[in-house]
Amino acid sequence: EAGVVQSPRYKIIEKKQPVAFWCNPISGHNTLYWYLQNLGQGPELLIRYENEEAVDDSQLPKDRFSAERLKGVDSTLKIQPAELGDSAVYLCASSPGLAGVDTQYFGPGTRLTVL
Amino acid sequence: AQKVTQAQTEISVVEKEDVTLDCVYETRDTTYYLFWYKQPPSGELVFLIRRNSFDEQNEISGRYSWNFQKSTSSFNFTITASQVVDSAVYFCALSSQGAQKLVFGQGTRLTINP
Numbered sequence: 001e002a003g004v005v006q007s008p009r010y011k012i013i014e015k016k017q018p019v020a021f022w023c024n025p026i027s028g029h030n031t032l033y034w035y036l037q038n039l040g041q042g043p044e045l046l047i048r049y050e051n052e053e054a055v056d057d058s059q060l061p062k063d064r065f066s067a068e069r070l071k072g073v074d075s076t077l078k079i080q081p082a083e084l085g086d087s088a089v090y091l092c093a094s095s096p097g098l099a100g101v102d103t104q105y106f107g108p109g110t111r112l113t114v115l
Numbered sequence: 116a117q118k119v120t121q122a123q124t125e126i127s128v129v130e131k132e133d134v135t136l137d138c139v140y141e142t143r144d145t146t147y148y149l150f151w152y153k154q155p156p157s158g159e160l161v162f163l164i165r166r167n168s169f170d171e172q173n174e175i176s177g178r179y180s181w182n183f184q185k186s187t188s189s190f191n192f193t194i195t196a197s198q199v200v201d202s203a204v205y206f207c208a209l210s211s212q213g214a215q216k217l218v219f220g221q222g223t224r225l226t227i228n229p
Contacts, residue, residue, distance in 0.1 A: 042219030
């Protein structure tokens with residue numbers, strides 16, 4: 001069974017430029033998560049989707065970050081414009097159903113560097 | 116609020132030594148789930164184990180074992196006869212249906228020296 005797929009693996013951009021990350025969850029997993037992981041820290045949730053609905057986006061900085069999961073399968077996370085402090089690893093995860101109950105499986109992440 | 120504390124920031128041992136990674140958690144929920152994940156240098160978080168709050172039985176999987184003690188709110192992870200390939204950052208995490216969120220500790224960087 002294929003795991004969570006993310007692309008790109010690495011991205012280097014100049015500040016104020018836009019950037020987008022893509023995630024394809026494990027087949028059949030209804031719940032999809034985007035996490036931010038700063039260096040030396042544990043991941044922190046940005047947004048959670050149940051099918052195509054964003055059910056928890058309380059930690060998403062909505063002035064510059066946006067996300068979508070149009071058909072309830074793959075998802076895109078966008079930053080526009082990027083700032084120096086956005087340099088981090090962006091992780092995508094998926095789980096079969098119930099948030100807080102089911103195990104989350106993570107992708108390899110996208111390492112973003114903003115210059 | 117839920118919280119996970121991994122007091123050991125870094126641990127370094129020589130290969131074949133046993134090593135224990137500590138994890139202490141806080142939650143008000145009576146039903147909750149505890150996890151350990153491994154993050155090797157490649158960056159991917161690899162799921163190791165999930166325990167629910169009603170199952171305090173210790174678990175062993177090869178060289179890995181986990182000790183869950185509700186009385187001390189701890190879920191410690193022991194690697195027996197460590198190997199260089201065990202070098203990684205290990206995260207303990209907590210979730211519950213009430214909070215609907217997976218909360219991670221700060222991680223412990225484990226280095227196994229040959």
